[in-house]
Amino acid sequence: MEADASLLISAVVSGLLLGGFYAAVSVGVAISFGMLDIVNIAHPAFILLGSYVAFIGNTVFGIDPILSVMITLPAFYLLGMLAYQVYYVAFERRDDQSLRGLSFFFGLLFIAEVGLILVFGVDYRSVQAWYVSGNLNLGVVELPWRLLVPFLLGLAMVGALQIFLARTFIGRAIQAVAQDQQALRLMAADPTKIKRIAFGLSFATAALGGAAMIIIQPIEPSIGREYIGRIFAICVLGGLGSFPGMVIAALTLGVVENITATFFGPSWAPAVSFGVLLITLAVRPSGILGR
Amino acid sequence: MASLVAKQEEEREGSRGLGNIAFIAVLAVAAAVIFGITRWVGQSYAFFAAYVVVQYIVLGTAWNILGGYTGYVNFGITAFFAIGAYSTVVMYKLTPWMPLPVMVLVGGVLAALVGLGTGYLTLRLRGVFFSIATLALAVVVQTLFTNWDFVGGARGAYVLRPRLAPLIGGEYIQYLFLVMLGLCVIVLATARAIERSALGYGFAAIRDDEAAAEASGVPTLRLKLIATALSGAFMGMAGAPLPYYVAYLDPASGFSLNYAVNAIAMPLIGGTANWVGPVVGAILVGGLQQYISVTISSAVNVLITGLLLVAFVILAPQGIVGLFKRRQP
Amino acid sequence: MTALLHVEGLGKRFGGFVALQEIDLEVQPGERLGLIGPNGSGKSTLVNCICGTLNNEQGGVRFDGTAVNGLTAHQRTRLGLARSFQLPRPFGSLTLAENLRIPILYAVNARGGHSLSGQAILTRCLELLGQVGLAEKAHRLPRDLTQIEMRKLELARAMAAEPKLLIADEAMAGLSHAEVDEILALLIRLNGQGVTVIMIEHIMRAVMAFSQRLAVLVAGRKIADGDPKQVVRDPEVVRAYLGE
Numbered sequence: 031m032e033a034d035a036s037l038l039i040s041a042v043v044s045g046l047l048l049g050g051f052y053a054a055v056s057v058g059v060a061i062s063f064g065m066l067d068i069v070n071i072a073h074p075a076f077i078l079l080g081s082y083v084a085f086i087g088n089t090v091f092g093i094d095p096i097l098s099v100m101i102t103l104p105a106f107y108l109l110g111m112l113a114y115q116v117y118y119v120a121f122e123r124r125d126d127q128s129l130r131g132l133s134f135f136f137g138l139l140f141i142a143e144v145g146l147i148l149v150f151g152v153d154y155r156s157v158q159a160w161y162v163s164g165n166l167n168l169g170v171v172e173l174p175w176r177l178l179v180p181f182l183l184g185l186a187m188v189g190a191l192q193i194f195l196a197r198t199f200i201g202r203a204i205q206a207v208a209q210d211q212q213a214l215r216l217m218a219a220d221p222t223k224i225k226r227i228a229f230g231l232s233f234a235t236a237a238l239g240g241a242a243m244i245i246i247q248p249i250e251p252s253i254g255r256e257y258i259g260r261i262f263a264i265c266v267l268g269g270l271g272s273f274p275g276m277v278i279a280a281l282t283l284g285v286v287e288n289i290t291a292t293f294f295g296p297s298w299a300p301a302v303s304f305g306v307l308l309i310t311l312a313v314r315p316s317g318i319l320g321r
Numbered sequence: 322m323a324s325l326v327a328k329q330e331e332e333r334e335g336s337r338g339l340g341n342i343a344f345i346a347v348l349a350v351a352a353a354v355i356f357g358i359t360r361w362v363g364q365s366y367a368f369f370a371a372y373v374v375v376q377y378i379v380l381g382t383a384w385n386i387l388g389g390y391t392g393y394v395n396f397g398i399t400a401f402f403a404i405g406a407y408s409t410v411v412m413y414k415l416t417p418w419m420p421l422p423v424m425v426l427v428g429g430v431l432a433a434l435v436g437l438g439t440g441y442l443t444l445r446l447r448g449v450f451f452s453i454a455t456l457a458l459a460v461v462v463q464t465l466f467t468n469w470d471f472v473g474g475a476r477g478a479y480v481l482r483p484r485l486a487p488l489i490g491g492e493y494i495q496y497l498f499l500v501m502l503g504l505c506v507i508v509l510a511t512a513r514a515i516e517r518s519a520l521g522y523g524f525a526a527i528r529d530d531e532a533a534a535e536a537s538g539v540p541t542l543r544l545k546l547i548a549t550a551l552s553g554a555f556m557g558m559a560g561a562p563l564p565y566y567v568a569y570l571d572p573a574s575g576f577s578l579n580y581a582v583n584a585i586a587m588p589l590i591g592g593t594a595n596w597v598g599p600v601v602g603a604i605l606v607g608g609l610q611q612y613i614s615v616t617i618s619s620a621v622n623v624l625i626t627g628l629l630l631v632a633f634v635i636l637a638p639q640g641i642v643g644l645f646k647r648r649q650p
Numbered sequence: 651m652t653a654l655l656h657v658e659g660l661g662k663r664f665g666g667f668v669a670l671q672e673i674d675l676e677v678q679p680g681e682r683l684g685l686i687g688p689n690g691s692g693k694s695t696l697v698n699c700i701c702g703t704l705n706n707e708q709g710g711v712r713f714d715g716t717a718v719n720g721l722t723a724h725q726r727t728r729l730g731l732a733r734s735f736q737l738p739r740p741f742g743s744l745t746l747a748e749n750l751r752i753p754i755l756y757a758v759n760a761r762g763g764h765s766l767s768g769q770a771i772l773t774r775c776l777e778l779l780g781q782v783g784l785a786e787k788a789h790r791l792p793r794d795l796t797q798i799e800m801r802k803l804e805l806a807r808a809m810a811a812e813p814k815l816l817i818a819d820e821a822m823a824g825l826s827h828a829e830v831d832e833i834l835a836l837l838i839r840l841n842g843q844g845v846t847v848i849m850i851e852h853i854m855r856a857v858m859a860f861s862q863r864l865a866v867l868v869a870g871r872k873i874a875d876g877d878p879k880q881v882v883r884d885p886e887v888v889r890a891y892l893g894e
Contacts, residue, residue: 538757
């Protein structure tokens with residue numbers, strides 16, 4: 031009985047830490063899907079791209095994985111702007127987002143994944159840093175640094191973005207762009223430009239999320255697919271466009287998945303996100319903090 | 322009555338005035354000719370290769386019934402396909418005497434039920450939610466089969482392929498090919514019949530404008546569920562013979578993403594407007610893949626298909642069929 | 651006399667915003683009702699609640715003796731309640747004739763009673779297109795149409811459902827003087843054939859020429875309902891339109 035209780039506590043604690051990491055990988059979709067209404071299912075592929083950048087920076091140049099990604103953030107930002115521009119010209123302007131726009135991202139997902147396989151192979155890759163092993167001992171519980179660092183990174187990213195969206199002109203424009211393009215024009219802001227910036231940001235967060243991912247676990251190119259259901263479950267459960275809701279959803283999913291893995295076996299964990307997604311869509315499609 | 326139906330068909334643009342029965346006859350003859358040629362080539366490799374291409378015609382057409390006709394994107398192809406495949410594994414273990422066509426039918430019914438369930442929960446919402454749910458569905462179905470020891474779990478299950486084909490003689494792969502050809506005839510005939518029926522008009526109305534369709538009396542939810550169930554059923558049927566084809570089914574092969582990529586890429590490359598597109602796409606892309614996987618590698622295969630998919634949705638949204646079709650007068 | 655459409659105590663909110671409040675409205679069979687109100691007064695929301703595109707939280711709608719609350723939009727269309735959309739929403743991949751085929755297949759034929767098939771459907775589509783002057787473009791796609799032709803297609807598609815009540819939601823906005831007269835004549839002709847019509851419009855000239863009765867919505871409430879000439883002189887209506 032006692033063993034069960036301590037198992038439960040440690041499952042909850044590491045689940046919360048995992049949830050913070052989930053927030054890091056989901057925040058980009060909270061922007062692109064939640065605020066721009068663009069369903070970028072290729073997001074996990076760009077997370078992995080970030081992981082491999084961290085891997086190269088770490089193994090080839092010996093730089094800290096997070097720092098490696100930080101250095102390349104402008105490149106990811108530009109890649110995101112480019113992706114949106116293509117999406118805008120080919121689908122949004124033609125009003126063909128639902129069939130061909132979705133399929134476009136689906137194609138990107140595979141191009142990215144196979145590209146990574148061809149370059150890096152299917153072996154698992156990992157990084158070296160002081161926080162990849164070892165624990166922070168808090169007496170009652172021991173927190174592994176490899177979970178704690180991504181957790182903090184995730185919360186820092188969400189916090190910084192929340193401030194950016196609330197306090198800056200561009201940030202407020204991004205929040206308005208999906209709801210009221212007319213008002214945006216009155217503010218003399220070009221909706222396409224605003225969306226381009228937001229999509230660039232979304233890609234940049236994906237790269238940072240990738241650094242967090244390779245700290246938590248060794249990665250290989252097809253691992254990204256597991257995250258599609260997870261990320262979208264989190265964004266839908268959180269209520270599209272709401273960062274606080276997204277964080278709550280991410281933490282919840284982290285905990286539920288971890289409890290499932292602890293008591294039913296890790297192979298069942300991937301099913302949790304689908305269950306959460308389906309129940310949310312059936313019962314409350316606007317999410318926990320949705321309007 | 323028959324003449325009325327014929328006239329109604331003639332009026333539909335691009336129709337070549339062939340009745341449904343006549344069309345099935347033409348398809349059956351074509352299938353017989355293809356089977357004859359493959360048998361004349363006489364190598365089992367020819368059957369294995371041709372099976373894959375025909376399987377993709379079935380998968381692509383099945384996807385297109387929902388995706389192309391109603392505009393709802395199903396990403397969970399592997400879920401439906403694998404339900405068909407694994408139901409065959411279950412029947413192989415429990416009722417091995419059952420003829421393959423019956424197993425195909427059972428796989429189709431099970432896949433249709435899963436499609437109905439998913440659709441019932443998500444099709445009331447905007448289309449993207451359905452698409453996202455099907456993405457997640459693929460993961461959860463894979464999780465279920467990976468954890469189900471009876472069908473081999475993560476290790477996979479061996480299925481002993483009979484040495485000889487029933488009825489027609491020769492190697493068993495010939496029989497598998499024949500079953501897949503028969504399924505292909507049924508799927509194509511169904512797709513074309515839908516296009517010309519009230520159902521097809523209802524699907525098109527949903528694809529173009531769902532609110533206007535409702536206002537015109539179209540029961541959109543019911544029609545979307547019909548499309549999802551039909552599409553899912555055919556995907557399940559396409560997967561049902563797979564265990565006999567591969568002789569060893571594990572989650573990695575049953576849920577291979579090649580199926581998902583191809584089932585979406587082939588209709589979009591060929592053209593989604595009618596039944597011809599997926600056929601053209603499957604033959605061209607599927608043929609190309611057979612050629613490449615012999616000469617280069619299968620990873621390159623997926624890469625090329627992905628690149629073609631992206632290139633076509635951007636540059637030629639009407640697909641290959643659209644490139645050849647003359648503009649409206 | 652029993653009303654064809656009976657709206658009672660209808661209320662609709664979007665989150666905290668009250669879009670409609672305590673709307674009562676009766677429309678008699680064969681009547682021509684005009685419905686006016688400033689932008690954002692809830693006219694289109696009312697149409698959407700009557701037609702089932704939106705669900706109202708409060709109050710009820712009875713149509714032709716049936717309580718239609720909880721019925722989907724397509725079920726209401728089948729009962730004989732048709733509407734045109736403010737911004738035309740044609741089926742873009744279908745020809746004009748095929749656009750009209752949809753309500754014939756799914757509203758008229760699904761209603762029971764007489765049912766069209768084969769050649770009869772095409773004949774009926776061409777007849778309807780002829781009534782709105784689009785017969786020559788029957789096999790074109792909607793993207794080839796001009797703005798007024800698009801409005802006519804929108805009306806023709808609503809007419810194809812053979813409704814008892816047609817709600818024309820701003821079918822004339824943005825049209826020229828002559829074009830307004832054309833649509834006006836069309837609606838009056840339709841009414842002459844026994845179809846009850848509710849016209850939602852900003853163009854007062856058209857509203858006054860058309861309406862036997864006029865209802866006014868302001869800020870989600872009905873503030874006037876009666877003889878058009880008296881309604882437009884009503885001080886409250888004047889204030890709402892001209893501002894204080």
